[in-house]
Amino acid sequence: MRIGLLTEGGYPYVDGEARLWCDRLVRGLGQHEFDVYALSRSERQEARGWVELPPQVRRVRSAPLWGAGSGGRFGLGRRVRRGFAESFGELAGAVCAGADDSGQLADRFGSALYALADLARESGGSGGSGGLIGALRSESAVRALEGACRAPGAPRAARAARVPDLLAVAGELERALRPLSLDWYGDDELGAADLCHATAGGAAALPGLLARHVAGVPLLVTEYGVQLRAHYLAGAEAARARGGGEPGLGAPARALLASFHARLAAEVYRKATVITPGNAHARRWQERCGADRAKLRTVYPGLPAGRFGEVGEREDAGEPRTLIWVGRVEPAKDLISLLHAFAEVRKEEPKARLRIVGALADGPEEAAYLDHCRALAAQLFPDEADGAHAVGANPVSFEEVGGPEVPDLPAAYAAGGVVVLSSVVEGFPISLIEAMLCGRATVSTDVGAVVEVIGGTGLVVPPRNPRALAQACVALLRDPERRVRLGAAARARALELFTVEQNITAFNGIYLEIVSHCPVRREAVNEAGEPVPFAHPAEAYVPGRWAARGGASTGADGASGAPAPSWAAARQQGGGRPGLGLGLREALS
Known part of the structure; x- marks a missing residue:
């Protein structure tokens, strides 16, 4: 099967969104061929290059969605x-x-x-x-x-x-x-695909819409974070003019752009053959934006369970009095509420510690936010002489993955007994699934898809409520048996629902379902443009390199290049009569 994989600001770029998910999908489906059509979002992203691509990626076509573009007028x-x-x-x-x-x-x-x-x-x-x-x-x-x-x-x-x-x-x-202006839709490009798979809505799905319009190629749309929701949340800050540092867009411009993206999302959902939200939260957004419920198939993202297996199978549950937070340091994670909650925890559990392990998000606003969090921690918890903790005297520490104390992510989760998520905005909480795979009990705020992911294997509290967050943390810190039970249940749930294997299996089944119900009918023509009857025999659709004999052939539809069966490669005999079929020739031989 030939898949046109459509991305925006993602795979195959090194720093692309959903890069790991797409890479695992492509590598896990080695029986299919992939043509990647990538839209980049910045010059920096293009300059950093691509990840190493597996052999099943036949080609990569890219185009920028940044810069002024080349102007001009229609020339016809x-x-x-x-x-x-x-x-x-x-x-x-x-x-x-x-x-x-x-x-x-x-x-x-x-x-x-x-x-x-x-x-x-x-x-x-x-x-x-x-x-x-x-x-x-x-x-x-x-x-x-x-x-x-x-x-x-x-x-x-x-x-x-x-x-x-x-x-x-x-x-x-x-x-x-x-x-709309790209040359991606010809018979040797997306027009030759059996299926287009857009890994996001919005601009990424536009090439799929046009391939469907031009060549009838079915479209699969996957959204782990709904693009329309991202546009709505971005507001004035994310609507800044590209390049030059102009101020944000005014309210009328933002309203018009929000309307455009809503119309585009509705068109994508209307023309897609199948839509795969990554969770129920995204599914509800898609339904509100006009997606037909009959087209929706929830497919959870998958994480490599083996990476966290050693931590998850240990009998010990890390440092029992330590709370762990893992993620990107940005305002949406609400570390301010977490620090205030930890101040309440210390009143009940004076020996408790909080380790904030994260990476700084891009931008000066995130850097200023981290400085604010450090200052607040110093104000709430002045240095204490506590020789029991080797990381530092202050009960709150800010660390990065890759440092001496936290060499990798599994080590971060192994360092504590309870993992905390304090976000006020969250899509699909990957860090929460990582904690579950490590067998850790969790305390989370009720945002995004958190409740769907946890499924009763952790404690959930309202967002922006430090007192409730503190009470839940204290309850688990004081009950080691409950921590162990919740951690084991969380690991079992994660292994069942959130692994790479289940993700790949689900998409392979959806690919086969779509192609079986919506096959692309391509009319084979000769040099004069006239239809060629019987140009695509039934055996040509058998997957794999099944023929043992005969020369290579790309077929009339420009597909694969697998060896053609000898009967298909048999030339016409003299007098214009067709050659003998394979079975008859073998019988005569």
């Missing part, structure tokens, strides 16, 4: 420019319109999107990408946006948009729609 005359004005006007009208439950706006948005893609292909694909890029940033596009914002029925936020807002929106739309 007035008709194409008029077609762009009409299509983009329809798309802008759907984006700037109010709520609609009839589905007419969804049809309007989808039709306009594919019309723009057809115009881009007609004007030369990526070879003429400057045409569409320039048109999306042109005065004509800005006027179309302005007209849609002033149209009757437009929301108040759209009517408030001014020229700077419209220019900013036009620039953001051009970046988001840049996949």
Whole structure:
């Protein structure tokens, strides 16, 4: 099977999102072939390069979603420019319109999107990408946006948009729609795939939508973090103009972009053959955004259980009076509440310690947050002379994985008896699953998919509630038998639901299901463009290199390059008569 793997800011880049998950998926499905189509988010990401790719990755095509792009105008005359004005006007009208439950706006948005893609292909694909890029940033596009914002029925936020807002929106739309201009959809590219697998919604799924539009290739969409939710949460900070350090977008521009991403998400969910959320939290978001419940298949992400097996199988449960926090240091993790909660814990358990093991997230805001946490810890817990602890006198320590005390992640979880998660915003809590695989009892805040992951094997408290967090930690610190029971139950649950093996098995089954129900019908033609009957015999679809004889052949559909059976390679005999079939030739021999 030939899979077109679609990513945005992820695999195969070294610092890409969901890189490990995609790499494990590709390596675990060695019986299939993968073509990776990657959209990068920054120059830095591209400069750091790719991970080492396994042999089943046949090719990698990449394109940037950053930078200004190459400008220009459509080069096919007035008709194409008029077609762009009409299509983009329809798309802008759907984006700037109010709520609609009839589905007419969804049809309007989808039709306009594919019309723009057809115009881009007609004007030369990526070879003429400057045409569409320039048109999306042109005065004509800005006027179309302005007209849609002033149209009757437009929301108040759209009517408030001014020229700077419209220019900013036009620039953001051009970046988001840049996949429309790529030359990825030919018969030897995504058009030859049996299945497109988008590893995120949004821009990553756009090439899959176009492959479905152009060649009828079925689309599978996986979201472990819902892209639309990420756009909503980002707000003004994440909506900054790319490059140059301009201030964040105004409220009208943010409202228009939120509407665009909502329309795009609805179109992706509508046209996808199967949607695989990573948890019930993501599933609820997708259903609210229009995903058909019949298309949804929950597939949990998988972690390598063997990495944490040694810690999980130990009889000891680490330092019984030590709380462990593991993660990226950023405001969403709410370490402030954790430190205040630990102050309450120390009143009940004076010998308790807290080890914060994490990596600093990118950006000055995260660095300032870490400094604030260190200052708060120094204020709440002045240095104490406590010779029982080798790491330091203060009961709170800030450490990094890879240091002398914490050489790796398993060592971090092995160092304590209770693992704490204090987040106020959380998607799928990977650190929680790692703690479960290590057989650790956990105390977590009720955010994101935490309750779904824990499933009764740990304590859950409300977020932003230091007192409740402290009470739960004290309860486990004082009850070693309960810690052991919860840790064992957590490890058993993680091994059943959250391993790499279950993830790969689930996706392989979904691949086969999709291809069996939605096979791509490719018409074989000769040099004159006329159909060739019986060009794809049934035996050509048998997977694997099953033929022992015959020359290599790529087949009429451009697939694999596996050895062709000798009867398929038999040339016509003299007089234009076909050669004998394999069975008859073997019988005669």
